[in-house]
Amino acid sequence: MADFQIESLDPQHAETIRATLPLVGSKIDDIAPSFYRRMFAAHPELLRDTFNRGNQAQGAQQRALAASVATFASLLVTPDSPSPDELLSRIGHKHVSVGITEDQYQIVHDHLFAAIVEILGADVVTPAVAAAWEEVYWIMARTLVRFEKQRYGELGVADGDVFRTVRVLERIDHSDLVASFLLGARDGESTLPTFEPGQYISVRRTMGDGARQLRQYSLCNTGEQGQWQITVKKILGSSTPDGEVSSSIIDGLHAGDELEVSLPTGDLVLTPGDDPVVLISAGIGATPMLGMARHLAMTGGRQLLTLHSDHDAADAPLVDELVEATRDAGGRHELWFSTSAAQGAHTGRMDLTGVELPERAQYHLCGGNAFLQNLREQLQARGVPSEDVHYELFSPNDWLLPG
Numbered sequence: 001m002a003d004f005q006i007e008s009l010d011p012q013h014a015e016t017i018r019a020t021l022p023l024v025g026s027k028i029d030d031i032a033p034s035f036y037r038r039m040f041a042a043h044p045e046l047l048r049d050t051f052n053r054g055n056q057a058q059g060a061q062q063r064a065l066a067a068s069v070a071t072f073a074s075l076l077v078t079p080d081s082p083s084p085d086e087l088l089s090r091i092g093h094k095h096v097s098v099g100i101t102e103d104q105y106q107i108v109h110d111h112l113f114a115a116i117v118e119i120l121g122a123d124v125v126t127p128a129v130a131a132a133w134e135e136v137y138w139i140m141a142r143t144l145v146r147f148e149k150q151r152y153g154e155l156g157v158a159d160g161d162v163f164r165t166v167r168v169l170e171r172i173d174h175s176d177l178v179a180s181f182l183l184g185a186r187d188g189e190s191t192l193p194t195f196e197p198g199q200y201i202s203v204r205r206t207m208g209d210g211a212r213q214l215r216q217y218s219l220c221n222t223g224e225q226g227q228w229q230i231t232v233k234k235i236l237g238s239s240t241p242d243g244e245v246s247s248s249i250i251d252g253l254h255a256g257d258e259l260e261v262s263l264p265t266g267d268l269v270l271t272p273g274d275d276p277v278v279l280i281s282a283g284i285g286a287t288p289m290l291g292m293a294r295h296l297a298m299t300g301g302r303q304l305l306t307l308h309s310d311h312d313a314a315d316a317p318l319v320d321e322l323v324e325a326t327r328d329a330g331g332r333h334e335l336w337f338s339t340s341a342a343q344g345a346h347t348g349r350m351d352l353t354g355v356e357l358p359e360r361a362q363y364h365l366c367g368g369n370a371f372l373q374n375l376r377e378q379l380q381a382r383g384v385p386s387e388d389v390h391y392e393l394f395s396p397n398d399w400l401l402p403g
Contacts, residue, residue, distance in 0.1 A: 191226020
């Protein structure tokens with residue numbers, strides 16, 4: 001993880017932040033929609049081509065971004081609080097995956113602070129309060145911009161220039177809703193760049209109305225042959241429409257087609273060293289774990305335990321591949337299924353009671369919010385140090401922000 005050099009907050013401003021943080025935090029759910037409403041009215045291209053409209057409709061992404069600023073403020077002014085490095089790294093990698101550039105921080109600033117004044121009132125957001133929160137915002141922004149510029153440099157591209165066109169070499173259908181896609185360079189071009197096990201790419205699809213919508217997908221192969229593999233699950237909406245990007249891919253992407261994707265990034269990568277590795281996932285969260293397990297099978301030398309939870313043994317994409325990769329790495333695995341279980345698997349939700357966990361292991365988790373909350377608590381109860389637990393989600397991850 002990057003070592004962020006974070007500027008100090010002015011002591012007087014820090015006192016103002018401590019005094020106003022409870023109020024701002026309590027109004028995040030009101031500030032966030034006002035902010036996005038203002039920003040998208042002024043810059044509709046951001047909703048069309050940068051932000052995922054499905055996440056916006058659900059409200060989760062709105063809260064995640066607004067909460068991140070309040071969380072960063074809390075970490076700056078709270079003695080003995082955790083380092084904000086994990087928070088900033090997660091945000092920075094997401095920004096790089098969609099090509100965020102420095103000039104966009106001013107846009108966010110202008111509409112975020114207008115929303116704060118609208119919700120809290122000008123009598124509350126005095127010049128002193130505004131100045132304190134302005135300093136918090138720009139410290140966070142400058143830190144992220146430095147990180148993102150460094151990451152763009154590591155990728156060998158100009159700031160924001162992360163998208164490339166690749167060719168679909170193969171499509172493998174796992175079910176009506178899930179398919180894997182092997183991606184390679186277009187004819188006449190060099191092989192695709194290598195990546196670290198656990199990283200992801202953004203896929204950009206052009207919708208019927210011309211909007212270019214984005215969604216991140218983990219790479220689930222080792223990449224040693226200059227090819228990338230992703231697995232996509234079609235998101236079915238209940239009170240909201242089906243996922244636009246996932247539907248477009250499952251319904252319309254086939255071998256031989258071209259696909260616009262970003263260069264790999266992400267901070268949930270296989271930790272270096274020779275410590276044991278524990279991979280914990282649920283559902284389609286198996287994708288980054290599969291890439292890590294395959295890498296360990298190829299390189300050897302580390303103890304591996306794979307724990308996976310799914311709904312139905314008869315319809316569990318990638319589980320067979322995950323088990324095979326774990327065995328190839330000389331590791332062991334345990335499976336949980338909430339309905340019909342396979343032979344030797346547990347029935348019900350994942351329960352670590354009775355599971356033998358290796359000592360001094362590094363834990364990598366991927367799944368939905370509720371699953372990760374539950375597993376975080378279980379690992380804490382087992383005495384696993386928090387610094388040895390690493391997370392990734394496919395949805396906006398506001399619950400992971402320290403509160």
